[in-house]
Amino acid sequence: MLKIGDITMKNPVVLAPMAGVCNSAFRLTVKEFGAGLVCAEMVSDKGIVFQNEKTMDMLYIDEREKPLSLQIFGGEKETLVQAAKYVDRNSNADIIDINMGCPVPKITKCDAGAKWLLDPNKIYEMVSAVVDAVEKPVTVKMRIGWDEDHIYAVKNAQAVERAGGKAVAVHGRTRVQMYEGTANWDIIREVKQSVNIPVIGNGDVQTPQDAKRMLDETGVDGVMIGRAALGNPWMIYRTVNYLETGELMDEPPVREKIDVCILHLDRLIALKNEDIAVREMRKHAAWYLKGIRGNARVRNAINECNTRDELAALLNNLVVEIESKQEIHSQVG
Numbered sequence: 267m268l269k270i271g272d273i274t275m276k277n278p279v280v281l282a283p284m285a286g287v288c289n290s291a292f293r294l295t296v297k298e299f300g301a302g303l304v305c306a307e308m309v310s311d312k313g314i315v316f317q318n319e320k321t322m323d324m325l326y327i328d329e330r331e332k333p334l335s336l337q338i339f340g341g342e343k344e345t346l347v348q349a350a351k352y353v354d355r356n357s358n359a360d361i362i363d364i365n366m367g368c369p370v371p372k373i374t375k376c377d378a379g380a381k382w383l384l385d386p387n388k389i390y391e392m393v394s395a396v397v398d399a400v401e402k403p404v405t406v407k408m409r410i411g412w413d414e415d416h417i418y419a420v421k422n423a424q425a426v427e428r429a430g431g432k433a434v435a436v437h438g439r440t441r442v443q444m445y446e447g448t449a450n451w452d453i454i455r456e457v458k459q460s461v462n463i464p465v466i467g468n469g470d471v472q473t474p475q476d477a478k479r480m481l482d483e484t485g486v487d488g489v490m491i492g493r494a495a496l497g498n499p500w501m502i503y504r505t506v507n508y509l510e511t512g513e514l515m516d517e518p519p520v521r522e523k524i525d526v527c528i529l530h531l532d533r534l535i536a537l538k539n540e541d542i543a544v545r546e547m548r549k550h551a552a553w554y555l556k557g558i559r560g561n562a563r564v565r566n567a568i569n570e571c572n573t574r575d576e577l578a579a580l581l582n583n584l585v586v587e588i589e590s591k592q593e594i595h596s597q598v599g
């Protein structure tokens with residue numbers, strides 16, 4: 267059972283925080299597909315402190331998404347604490363997560379993200395300052411280390427625990443690896459064995475069977491899914507179902523994929539405006555179409571779409587085309 271502070275999740279399947287992806291529109295959709303916990307995209311502490319308009323919009327959380335974990339990042343204690351206090355008092359988030367995994371130079375050069383992985387004392391200092399300032403449970407998401415020669419995952423997770431952190435999510439890669447190579451689940455197991463707070467394992471869970479294997483092999487309390495859920499909330503649903511029943515559900519039919527894609531689009535339009543939403547939706551639509559035959563031509567056309575109706579018509583036409591081919595096949599067969 268995954269329990270963070272006094273919040274109990276209905277299952278151990280967690281949607282990973284993903285910048286540019288995990289806004290309320292996507293999170294709500296994934297939540298409806300059964301996720302035990304959804305994580306929001308990372309939010310800049312300074313953006314919160316200076317009340318930047320776009321940053322403030324990122325703090326919107328629909329009641330139906332809960333329980334939700336909201337991640338902040340920053341390099342300085344003062345602004346990180348101020349931002350955490352703001353989220354604690356003024357947002358609908360249930361959990362405040364601190365990013366210690368972001369590998370992007372724009373983030374690490376400000377001494378934020380994965381940079382702290384080199385210094386367990388700094389982790390202790392930052393996490394305890396945030397814990398002392400807020401009521402909501404504080405968690406940390408980290409990579410296993412900076413590079414192969416500096417894998418301090420165990421010490422770092424212990425620092426989080428000592429500082430009063432209520433859980434730690436571990437992505438089994440180093441900062442230097444970025445998204446290359448494979449995630450090291452052995453280190454995730456070592457972390458699980460060396461702390462008493464819940465550990466959420468992350469990295470390379472591509473199928474429901476992978477999720478079960480991660481839980482079995484590492485003993486973690488929760489399993490976090492990132493890229494496999496892009497354009498694919500069914501991954502969450504199928505994983506929850508597989509863990510509960512041992513049965514592997516089929517992939518959804520094309521009609522269902524496109525219907526959910528258009529629902530996601532409409533939610534994004536409600537959240538942002540049509541112009542921004544349609545542009546943002548292009549990458550999502552390409553993800554939803556992954557594995558569907560004939561998608562390359564449609565993917566190019568998607569990038570030319572500027573309105574909701576254009577995009578929806580394109581996607582609906584694809585379904586009609588595929589279904590009529592299936593019809594012919596079944597008649598011939």
Ligand SMILES: Cc1cc2nc3c(=O)[nH]c(=O)nc-3n(C[C@H](O)[C@H](O)[C@H](O)COP(=O)(O)O)c2cc1C
Binds near residue numbers: 283337
């Ligand atoms: C597009 C994208 C955006 C991401 N943004 C964040 C983020 O904002 N915060 C974070 O902690 N990790 C972020 N990550 C890392 C993921 O949360 C996760 O740790 C990583 O993708 C490994 O898990 P996976 O193999 O299931 O994808 C991001 C990953 C991707 C692909």
